[in-house]
Amino acid sequence: MLKTIRHPLRTLLLHVEAVFDRAFGPHWNPIRQLGTLAFFLFWVCAVSGIYVFILFETTVAGAFASVEYMTREQWYLGGIMRSLHRYSSDAMVVVMVLHMGREFVLDRYRGARWFSWLIGVPTIWFLYMSGISGYWLVWDQLAQYVAIASMEWLDWLGIFGEPVATNFLTPDSLSDRFFSLLVFIHIFVPLFLLFTMWIHVLRVTQPKINPPRGLAAGTLVMLVALSLVWPAVSHEPADLAVVPASLNLDWFYLPFYLLFDAWGGRTLWGLAVGVSVLLAAMPWLPPLRRSKAARVALDKCNGCRRCFADCPFGAITMEARSDSLPFEQEAVVDTDACARCGICVGACPVSTPFQRAGGLVTAIDLPDFALGHVRDLTERGLRALASEPADGGRRVMVFGCDHGARVGDLEQSGVAVVSLPCIGMLPPSFIDYALSRGAADGVVITGCRDGGCYQRFGVRWTQERLEGMRDPYLRSRVPRQRIRTLWAAPTDAAKLEEEVQTFRFWLRGLEDDHSPPPPEAALAPESVE
Ligand code: HEM
Ligand code: SF4
Ligand code: SF4
Numbered sequence: 001m002l003k004t005i006r007h008p009l010r011t012l013l014l015h016v017e018a019v020f021d022r023a024f025g026p027h028w029n030p031i032r033q034l035g036t037l038a039f040f041l042f043w044v045c046a047v048s049g050i051y052v053f054i055l056f057e058t059t060v061a062g063a064f065a066s067v068e069y070m071t072r073e074q075w076y077l078g079g080i081m082r083s084l085h086r087y088s089s090d091a092m093v094v095v096m097v098l099h100m101g102r103e104f105v106l107d108r109y110r111g112a113r114w115f116s117w118l119i120g121v122p123t124i125w126f127l128y129m130s131g132i133s134g135y136w137l138v139w140d141q142l143a144q145y146v147a148i149a150s151m152e153w154l155d156w157l158g159i160f161g162e163p164v165a166t167n168f169l170t171p172d173s174l175s176d177r178f179f180s181l182l183v184f185i186h187i188f189v190p191l192f193l194l195f196t197m198w199i200h201v202l203r204v205t206q207p208k209i210n211p212p213r214g215l216a217a218g219t220l221v222m223l224v225a226l227s228l229v230w231p232a233v234s235h236e237p238a239d240l241a242v243v244p245a246s247l248n249l250d251w252f253y254l255p256f257y258l259l260f261d262a263w264g265g266r267t268l269w270g271l272a273v274g275v276s277v278l279l280a281a282m283p284w285l286p287p288l289r290r291s292k293a294a295r296v297a298l299d300k301c302n303g304c305r306r307c308f309a310d311c312p313f314g315a316i317t318m319e320a321r322s323d324s325l326p327f328e329q330e331a332v333v334d335t336d337a338c339a340r341c342g343i344c345v346g347a348c349p350v351s352t353p354f355q356r357a358g359g360l361v362t363a364i365d366l367p368d369f370a371l372g373h374v375r376d377l378t379e380r381g382l383r384a385l386a387s388e389p390a391d392g393g394r395r396v397m398v399f400g401c402d403h404g405a406r407v408g409d410l411e412q413s414g415v416a417v418v419s420l421p422c423i424g425m426l427p428p429s430f431i432d433y434a435l436s437r438g439a440a441d442g443v444v445i446t447g448c449r450d451g452g453c454y455q456r457f458g459v460r461w462t463q464e465r466l467e468g469m470r471d472p473y474l475r476s477r478v479p480r481q482r483i484r485t486l487w488a489a490p491t492d493a494a495k496l497e498e499e500v501q502t503f504r505f506w507l508r509g510l511e512d513d514h515s516p517p518p519p520e521a522a523l524a525p526e527s528v529e
Pocket of ligand 1: 036038039096099109117120121123127200201204209
């Protein structure tokens with residue numbers, strides 16, 4: 001059922017992402033930077049909040065006037081800071097909701113990713129509590145409405161014994177004790193928020209928590225411009241003897257108050273708790289059907305740590321040797337954290353298809369999609385390529401990935417394909433192998449769009465391995481001009497097919513031409529959206 005919802009949404013998202021890729025470039029594309037932008041907005045909010053707090057009078061009598069002072073008298077700094085504080089927190093809601101939606105649509109919340117998703121749920125609560133508690137402090141009519149409604153909402157739970165709302169909020173006064181409590185909440189809840197944000201990425205290897213500088217600067221400039229054009233202002237001062245007649249609600253944090261007015265505490269609590277429980281359970285609704293986790297063959301492992309360095313999910317630890325081989329360490333896989341991407345297999349120095357004695361056995365492998373099977377598929381493809389294609393184009397072996405553009409559809413005379421769980425599973429020696437058998441004239445390496453790798457680092461590590469920046473390298477004897485890297489999302493399938501055909505005919509030209517282009521030109525990564 002969820003798959004039916006996800007599929008059209010994914011197509012839409014990938015099309016929109018392609019438009020943004022063209023406008024911003026893949027690395028500055030804000031849609032790919034939603035998590036890092038949420039972190040950045042938190043810092044903008046924190047810094048502007050500290051400035052606002054310096055000017056803020058933490059008493060019932062002085063709060064409103066001090067906010068008015070910064071908005072009107074010191075508009076050029078205090079006012080901008082107040083607006084920045086408001087707009088960055090609003091933007092955080094937008095960015096967080098989009099980030100959550102994107103992870104859902106791309107099916108990046110189940111299996112090894114359950115932890116980040118689950119911690120995301122209290123993060124939502126803390127973000128809302130931080131934002132709502134901020135509205136109390138202005139002590140204008142909106143603050144009055146939000147404070148009273150919040151307390152009534154809490155009172156509905158009956159956990160405080162006596163009703164908080166009536167105890168602290170009398171018709172003509174608000175106790176200073178209560179106001180101090182509000183200030184205290186608005187300072188400490190964001191600290192909890194930061195704590196959950198930290199836990200959220202704790203299990204993510206090399207998490208990106210800072211957006212590219214240009215994107216951060218652009219976001220800040222936009223927020224400052226918005227603050228100048230449309231500064232945040234207060235309502236009339238709070239007056240507990242008067243019920244506010246009309247209010248401008250903040251549509252990012254406060255729409256629930258309308259629901260509270262319409263439905264009352266019971267329904268709203270039911271909704272909030274129900275939605276949270278549903279969200280928290282989503283990684284298991286249904287659980288991702290998982291193949292067997294990566295497995296280490298200890299007698300082959302020399303403890304070189306390459307798999308440990310390349311695993312994008314922190315599923316490998318290096319531990320003291322448990323056998324008698326003369327190495328210090330061995331790789332150990334945490335089966336729960338393992339995403340079955342196979343990137344460790346591609347990293348391992350033992351993973352070479354040139355092994356001849358017996359079957360292909362490597363030091364770390366996916367039991368349900370073993371490297372020996374990848375070699376069998378490659379050989380089958382090479383056998384299919386052995387004869388000259390009728391259309392005169394050259395023969396190409398395509399190695400692709402299950403999450404990028406479907407390579408199965410490319411198979412035809414002159415093109416053989418192998419699809420892997422992630423292109424990062426492919427040891428570069430397979431390219432050498434495919435070309436050295438004499439059946440393929442060229443090799444295409446394809447996987448998710450640059451910057452959008454489903455398995456996080458598969459595309460990046462592949463690029464670095466091919467460029468000689470990361471082990472295992474591609475041997476220097478391999479003619480680089482016979483390799484094309486084409487990064488393509490599922491929605492780029494038609495373009496990928498076109499590029500593969502272009503490459504086939506380009507290879508024919510290469511054979512006729514006695515001055516082939518420099519190898520780097522052929523290896524330059526290309527995105528085919
Ligand atoms: C203030 C709120 C949030 C911030 C700052 C934030 C930030 C981040 C960051 C920086 C990453 C790591 C990206 C990477 O390097 O691969 C991440 C991953 C993730 N986030 Fe969030 N996030 C927030 C809220 C949420 C929420 C509410 C959910 C869902 C309930 C969520 C779901 C996920 C998932 C599933 C991943 C894992 C993606 C992966 O492993 O590839 N996040 N988040
Ligand atoms: S398959 Fe290998 S690289 Fe991928 S998550 Fe599992 S241990 Fe890590
Ligand atoms: S890359 Fe291979 S040899 Fe090196 S530690 Fe990992 S499993 Fe062992």
